[in-house]
Amino acid sequence: MHCRxxxxxxxxxxxxxxxxxxxxxxxxxxxxxxxxxxxxxxxTRSEVDVLDDGYKWRKYGQKVVKNSLHPRSYYRCTHSNCRxxxxxxxxxxxxxxxxxxxxxxxxxxxxxxxxxxxxxxxxSF
DNA sequence: CGAGTTTGACCTGCGC
DNA sequence: GCGCAGGTCAAACTCG
Numbered sequence: 001m002h003c004r005x006x007x008x009x010x011x012x013x014x015x016x017x018x019x020x021x022x023x024x025x026x027x028x029x030x031x032x033x034x035x036x037x038x039x040x041x042x043x044t045r046s047e048v049d050v051l052d053d054g055y056k057w058r059k060y061g062q063k064v065v066k067n068s069l070h071p072r073s074y075y076r077c078t079h080s081n082c083r084x085x086x087x088x089x090x091x092x093x094x095x096x097x098x099x100x101x102x103x104x105x106x107x108x109x110x111x112x113x114x115x116x117x118x119x120x121x122x123x124s125f
Numbered sequence: 126c127g128a129g130t131t132t133g134a135c136c137t138g139c140g141c
Numbered sequence: 142g143c144g145c146a147g148g149t150c151a152a153a154c155t156c157g
Binding site: 131132134135140 | 149
């Protein structure tokens with residue numbers, strides 16, 4: 001049963017408001033929502049960081065967290081209409097164990113497009 | 126040439 | 142109020 005939820009849920013999501021000084025043209029100072037999308041945490045034991053779930057992910061950041069001795073990777077769905085994000089963290093105790101946290105829901109079919117694989121059996125938050 | 130990856134800088138929230 | 146930790150973006154670089 002690798003469905004245990006790590007203490008990641010304690011973290012809150014915040015969006016950076018484009019309040020770049022000097023860029024008065026921005027105007028979009030309104031916060032991008034506190035992000036109320038569901039989250040799906042998965043703990044998988046794999047040698048690879050990214051699991052090919054059928055979607056295309058683009059890495060947009062990497063940070064080292066104190067909780068883990070390994071850096072955490074941040075991925076984003078390449079689809080323009082899909083703002084789903086994925087967080088991949090490696091356990092310090094088990095470098096073979098990776099925690100994949102999905103944020104949001106895909107509003108499109110996987111890149112394969114072979115069939116609408118409704119593998120959304122994720123525990124709806 | 127384009128998409129994707131990498132790395133650093135910057136910002137925000139929370140704890141002390 | 143300040144410092145720390147975590148998260149995101151943007152510019153530059155690389156590979157296909």
